[in-house]
Each structure stands twice: as structure tokens, then as C-alpha cells.
Amino acid sequence: MQLSYRAATLEDVDFLLQLRIDTMAEYMRSVGWPTDNETHRRRIMYKFEQSQIIFYEDERVGFLKAYADPDCWHLVQVQVGREFQGRGIGGRAVGKIITRATADKKDVALTVIVGNPAKALYSRLGFKALDIVDDEEQMRYYYQPL
Numbered sequence: 001m002q003l004s005y006r007a008a009t010l011e012d013v014d015f016l017l018q019l020r021i022d023t024m025a026e027y028m029r030s031v032g033w034p035t036d037n038e039t040h041r042r043r044i045m046y047k048f049e050q051s052q053i054i055f056y057e058d059e060r061v062g063f064l065k066a067y068a069d070p071d072c073w074h075l076v077q078v079q080v081g082r083e084f085q086g087r088g089i090g091g092r093a094v095g096k097i098i099t100r101a102t103a104d105k106k107d108v109a110l111t112v113i114v115g116n117p118a119k120a121l122y123s124r125l126g127f128k129a130l131d132i133v134d135d136e137e138q139m140r141y142y143y144q145p146l
Helices: 010-030 037-045 089-103 118-124
Strands: 003-007 051-056 059-068 072-080 107-113 128-133 136-141
Touching: 003 089, 010 037, 010 051, 010 059, 010 072, 010 107, 051 089, 059 089, 072 089, 089 107, 089 118, 107 118, 118 136
Parallel strands: 072 107
Antiparallel strands: 003 051, 051 059, 059 072, 107 136, 128 136
């Protein structure tokens, strides 16, 4: 499976809004978070300059947002359209960040909404559950020197 990535642009925001509604609203509602379009847009625009569109062949299928600070990499968002889930796309996108973090000799931190089945993917990839804060489970992939 050939995936490619490109920087997200403002022209992608409508796609990203629909993707977020389709993939996240259910889990947000389950913990009582607002699911209005403005709430989704604020999350999309947070660190937007770090956003990448995931392509399978020539089709936009997902979204990846991550950044590094001096201590670790932060996986902010990874979303794959429902019709493309179960094909390893999310795992490969997260693996891309793990590879970059390993090259930088850093951990990767993320949070996942309690009840979101993506937690199983993160666990399979080696992330460890740490604590639950404000309806989000904090997880961390620990850098291990080769």
C-alpha cells in the first residue's frame, strides 16, 4: 500500500472538518464534549502548520498532526476516514512519527478520548497507558536505544 503525505492547506479545512465529525464526534459525545463545528474547527486549526494530509494513491484518506518539543514528540491528531480504516493506514501514519522520534531519541506522547477504540492501535504499536485526565487517556511510547 503506497501512502503519501503533503502539508495541509486552508483549502483542506472542509475535508478535515467532515473527517473529524465522521471519526471523532461519537467519542466526543460519549464523554459530554461539545461537537459543534466551531469546536471541531478550533481543534483542526491548533498547530495547523504541523498538519499533513494522508493520501492513498491519489485520494485524501486521512490527517496526521504531530510536532516535537525539546522533550518529546506529540502526536496531536491522526484520523483515517471510516471507509479506509482497518487497512493499516493509521498504524503506518503513527509509525512514521515513532520513526522520526526514534531518530531524534525522543518519546512520543498522545492522548486519546476514553472509549475511543484507537487506544487498541496505540497499545499494539507500543504505547503505554499512563493516566486519565479530563476524559482523555494519556499514553506514551518510550524511546528505546537500539
